[in-house]
Amino acid sequence: MDATNRKIEAARAALAHVEDGMRLGIGTGSTAEEFVKLLAEKVADGLTITGVPTSERTARLCMELGIKLSSLDETPVLDLAIDGADEVDPALDLIKGGGGALLREKIVASAAKRFIVIADGSKTVDCLGAFPLPIEVNRYGLEVTRLAILRVAQELGLSGELTLRSARDEPFVTDGGHLLLDASFGRIPDSRALSAALVAIPGVVEHGMFLGLTTLAIIAGDDGIEVMQS
Ligand code: 5RP
Numbered sequence: 001m002d003a004t005n006r007k008i009e010a011a012r013a014a015l016a017h018v019e020d021g022m023r024l025g026i027g028t029g030s031t032a033e034e035f036v037k038l039l040a041e042k043v044a045d046g047l048t049i050t051g052v053p054t055s056e057r058t059a060r061l062c063m064e065l066g067i068k069l070s071s072l073d074e075t076p077v078l079d080l081a082i083d084g085a086d087e088v089d090p091a092l093d094l095i096k097g098g099g100g101a102l103l104r105e106k107i108v109a110s111a112a113k114r115f116i117v118i119a120d121g122s123k124t125v126d127c128l129g130a131f132p133l134p135i136e137v138n139r140y141g142l143e144v145t146r147l148a149i150l151r152v153a154q155e156l157g158l159s160g161e162l163t164l165r166s167a168r169d170e171p172f173v174t175d176g177g178h179l180l181l182d183a184s185f186g187r188i189p190d191s192r193a194l195s196a197a198l199v200a201i202p203g204v205v206e207h208g209m210f211l212g213l214t215t216l217a218i219i220a221g222d223d224g225i226e227v228m229q230s
Helices: 003-015 030-044 056-064 102-110 142-155 191-199
Strands: 023-026 050-053 078-083 112-120 133-137 161-164 179-184 204-207 216-221 224-229
Touching (some): 003 112, 003 216, 003 224, 030 056, 050 056, 078 102, 102 133, 102 204, 133 142, 191 204
Parallel strands (some): 023 078
Antiparallel strands (some): 133 179, 133 204
16 A cells, blocks of 8 residues: 555544534645545535634635635634644654644644544654654744754754755745744654743744644554554
8 A cells, every 4th residue: 555545544544533513623734635535525425514724725625625614713612633743653742744734733633622643654653853843933033043942952952953944945934924943853752841942932933743632543554544542
């Protein structure tokens, strides 16, 4: 099975958790898009859900495929959110934000009673950090924020590159109008300490570690579906 088919299988398994009438947070990225396509088929067959998208990109796809959307302000409590991830560790802590949508993704996940992660087997890790950690930052004072991130990382024994994400030779701008720094720190043994240090920096809007948010991870590998529960 190739990576795309594994993503489809994880998405299909997650769809079994979606019930009629649910208020549903809908993630961003290639795995989440496979979920959206399968969800759209169910909606065409009569399933009723109210979707809250985690990005403009996901909103566009949902609208194209006929999935009814609401905003998080109109629908502030969600029954379930389903999203992909860049890394999943054994405690179901995640790194997210490879697709640049981490802020809305984290707000949506935190508004959901249950949060299901869908991924192919390449995303499971023993310890977070091989995937560069995306950090969403305010444009103002970018250099001050960059230096502060490097300082707190060093205090925690971490070092590495902080790269301003770009797209088509321009800085990548998130749906919230912010910039992204990708932090290649390597293994992050104490993700909670790093999280606390990062959110204390004024220019940091949010970071891509999703700690203690995941209810279930549905991982599709060569041997089929593995369900990891917290
Ligand atoms: C977007 C994300 C994605 O969920 C993450 O990057 C995984 O994407 P993909 O399913 O394409 O591998 O966090 O911000």
